[in-house]
Amino acid sequence: MLKPISTPTRELVNLDGVWRFGIDTRLGETPWTARLDTPLEAAVPASYNDLFTDPEIRDHVGWVYYQREVRVPRGWSDERIFVRFDAATHAARVYVDDALVGEHVGGYTPFDVELTDRVAAGGSFRLTVAVSGDLTNETIPPGKIEVGMDGRQKQTYFHDFYNYAGLARSVWLHSIPRISIDDVTVTTDFEGSVGSVDLRVETSDAVDVRVRIADAGGEVVAEASGASSTLSIADVVLWKPGAAYLYDLTIEAVDGDRVLDSYTLPVGVRTVEVRGHEFLINGEPFYFTGFGKHEDSAVRGKGHDDAYMVHDFQLMEWIGANSFRTSHYPYAEDVLEFADRHGIVVIDETAAVGLNMGVVGGMSGKPPFPTFSEQFANDNTRAAHAQHLRELIGRDKNHPSVVMWCIANEPASNEDGAREYFEPLVDLARELDPTRPLTYALVMFATFQNDRIIDLFDVVSLNRYYGWYVATADLPTAERYLQGDIAGWIERTGKPVMMTEYGADTQPGIHSVWDQAWTEEYQRDYLAMNHRVFDRFPQFVGEQVWNFADFATSNGIHRVDGNKKGVFTRDRKPKSAAWALRERWRGLDGRKPGADG
Known part of the structure; x- marks a missing residue:
């Protein structure tokens, strides 16, 4: 669409x-x-x-x-x-x-x-x-x-x-128009200094199609005819993280010299690939720094707000973040367009959050009944999930900022039935878009010993809270847990491993000289502990803190005015951890911090 x-x-x-x-x-x-x-x-x-x-x-x-x-x-x-x-x-x-x-x-x-x-x-x-x-x-x-x-x-x-x-x-x-361009699918590649843009155009009627690509200065650099075509761009300027470059692709449905319909969309030429333990953008290893976010602000709720969007991207630039995950649903398309223009990398996630009865069972991880059952996630649930994938990928497939699809957040991938539920969805996602890697965010109950589906995916994305929900305020113990957890995933999978969630609730203005939960100092020290562990593994490809900013939640005695794991408050004021992250991330420029062995 x-x-x-x-x-x-x-x-x-x-x-x-x-x-x-x-x-x-x-x-x-x-x-x-x-x-x-x-x-x-x-x-x-x-x-x-x-x-x-x-x-x-x-x-x-x-x-x-x-x-x-x-x-x-x-x-x-x-x-x-x-x-x-x-x-x-x-x-x-x-x-x-x-x-x-x-x-x-x-x-x-x-x-x-x-x-x-x-x-x-x-x-x-x-x-x-x-x-x-x-x-x-x-x-x-x-x-x-x-x-x-x-x-x-x-x-x-x-x-x-x-x-x-x-x-x-x-x-x-x-x-x-009555005769119209209905859909466009763009895939890009490059070899040396020559870029290629492959197009598949769908029209409402059988008509001729012509296409042209103009550079940022408006000069036409490639032209072609036909609903399926490949355009070559000499001396191509690649779309890169932190250095976005966009061409304008214009598609026209024509009858002789008469233009029946015209549509222009921006195109960034870039490639994405997983090779061994590496995540590659344009053939170069990329290291994710950034956040899980939410569309959330006071009064407006999830209402899209251009002012908040601009300010959030400014804060990400200030702190040195190069990426974010659209947790836990597709964000407004305006946000992806902004990321396209500003070179921010996006992990694009479906709204499949909560497919886990183990979470309902609390930290015991024991579900009241099986997640994948007629009582909960059944065939109709999976059909709704499949339709959501079709609509997400159909909407976002042409955004260069989107480098990976995340098809679920914290599902019960350790339970019976997980593979039967997810394998058809993985097959569908790869059919819809064979060019991008797939991942899902792993809940803490799903370990390298009991997870049932990781082999279906390309990147191991961990949501881990050692030092918060486990070993609370005990960072030495938390460090040992995290070290063993990451090592286990690397040994089992041979895939890139990244952290898509790690964080500690923090109330602005609470301070302590000890490792005391909820203080600004503890959030800073908690993140530093995680970073020490990450830096020991050359196979580790990214860190996205949970969360960018505090956000509203349902009622609960463990939530005082919402989730406070943000490194910024809900009105976007920095906590102490924001300054520590800024010191770590600025200057990395998408490169992995040096491993210390």
Whole structure:
């Protein structure tokens, strides 16, 4: 699915703003058939949960309704017309006037609904969107809904971040020509100073296709014809971590000299490969430094915010980070485009977080029932997971910043049924994109001795909390545990090993001369211990701290105002650990720190 953009043949109208808003229990049975009977209005894009002071809205289980009037531009009479949602968390139903026109399940990937036969150029219509934040064992991510003693429904979920819901990303009305370019797949390579760009273009009708590539100065450097073609770029400038270079690729569907449709997207020429213990970008070993992050800010929740995006990237540059993981869901496409332009490397993750009943069992790791069973992750769950993979890879396959797919966070890969669940998903991901490595983030219960699926993947990505959840405030013991853990994975797999999560909750302003949990000094010393261990292994390829910034979580006695493992506060103020990371990371420039044996 191509992102709506303005081109010589395409137009779009942004529908962000303040929409009428209500929850299903306070509206009629068919609220979309009239103007919503509500005094409330909600901002788009934003999660709705923190906008209002009413707890019934914040904790609502069921459907909420957004509504606004939309006018179609007069010049679109000969065009196909769509409404696009960059995300609706976690499911949506779309109504035009009184009619249901489309539905979508999956809270972090975009979808289009065609309106061509229902609206008229120059006319207006009532757009109503029902959104559900409900999670079950057959959704990605999973959860369950229970009825409390007061008779009200309550949402339970198995991930440690707040289940924000609503229209958290932009909404667009856009047009495309009747004969259109429907999809483009780009793969790149280079040999010496010559770059190659392989294209596969899909069109709505059998028409001629021509393509051209222009450099950053606008000069055309390659041209070709055909829906499948390879363009060569002499004296190619590669896209590199920390040194992004993008070409403009323009695709045109033509009838003789007449351009029927035109679409331009940025292209970065680069290669990604796993070879032995190394992770290679452009044939050179790359060492990840950075974070697991969240789309999270006060009031807005998971609502995309350009100001926060720019500031977060500035903080990553300040601290010396070269990468991040989109934990634990696909981020807004604007974020990936920004990473493309600024040379930040991305591990792109699905929303498959919480596929682990062992976590529900607490630190014992003993699940109340098997994760991979009819009770929890069953065939329908896997089908939802597969669809999420299709939509994620379909959306993000052309971003040079994306170097690896992470298909799940902390699944029960140590349990019976894990291989039967994941092997078809791995096969699907490799079919959809054979060019990028695959990984999954390993929970602490999944060890090098009991994990069932690591051989299916390319990179070992560890989430480990020795010194926090295990050997709390005992760094010497934690160091021994971590040393043995990494050594075991290296010996078992022969694959690159990296840390995708390690961190300690830290309350700003708490200090101690001892190794005391929650202090700023302990977070700094905890990270230093991990780094000592990492540097002993030349097979180790990266460190992504959990987390970039503090974030909102569900209610819990171990969470005081959210998860505090951020090296920045939720409003992006640095803790002491930020300065220590800056000292370590700046100047590494993607190179592995020297091993000390």
